[in-house]
Amino acid sequence: FLVVVAVHLFFLYTIWRILSTPPKTGALNPSIKKDLAKVVDNFPVDDLASGNNVYCRCWRSKTFPYCDGSHAQHNKVTGDNVGPLIIKK
Amino acid sequence: FLVVVAVHLFFLYTIWRILSTPPKTGALNPSIKKDLAKVVDNFPVDDLASGNNVYCRCWRSKTFPYCDGSHAQHNKVTGDNVGPLIIKK
Ligand code: FES
Ligand code: FES
Numbered sequence: 001f002l003v004v005v006a007v008h009l010f011f012l013y014t015i016w017r018i019l020s021t022p023p024k025t026g027a028l029n030p031s032i033k034k035d036l037a038k039v040v041d042n043f044p045v046d047d048l049a050s051g052n053n054v055y056c057r058c059w060r061s062k063t064f065p066y067c068d069g070s071h072a073q074h075n076k077v078t079g080d081n082v083g084p085l086i087i088k089k
Numbered sequence: 090f091l092v093v094v095a096v097h098l099f100f101l102y103t104i105w106r107i108l109s110t111p112p113k114t115g116a117l118n119p120s121i122k123k124d125l126a127k128v129v130d131n132f133p134v135d136d137l138a139s140g141n142n143v144y145c146r147c148w149r150s151k152t153f154p155y156c157d158g159s160h161a162q163h164n165k166v167t168g169d170n171v172g173p174l175i176i177k178k
Contacts, residue, residue: 027169080116083129
């Protein structure tokens, strides 16, 4: 009987451990150029368009490295507050 | 006896469910300007320094919106592959 109780206590302890472990801080980038060790984008000022050049910093844009507004959905779902970098030429 | 077996199977199922649930995708930005609903940085080209202007996209830089190299530690810890945006003037 004591063995049965011990096994159950161990089970409960295991469940408690799993539930109380904070989620591991994950990667920011789920999908963009995952074949690269590091995604760096490099543009000379001369290549920038006239007006606002809007660059993604949420790693969710379908037009990365440019912002397509996807940060809004990400912020809504996660409660985050990220947004783009804008360089105006 | 069958009740005991059923209870154990339910426990095992619960543990399996917990272990197989992917961690919830969290916020990208843990600390920068959390008082703002959305962090947007906006610079005219005229304000850029000559040479490389290196902008953080990992939300870990101590000199945000500029990159201070903190992406390296983030990538190492999480297995991520994020890096800065560079605008060269
Ligand atoms: S889509 Fe990523 S910052 Fe706008
Ligand atoms: S410190 Fe954030 S991209 Fe380099």
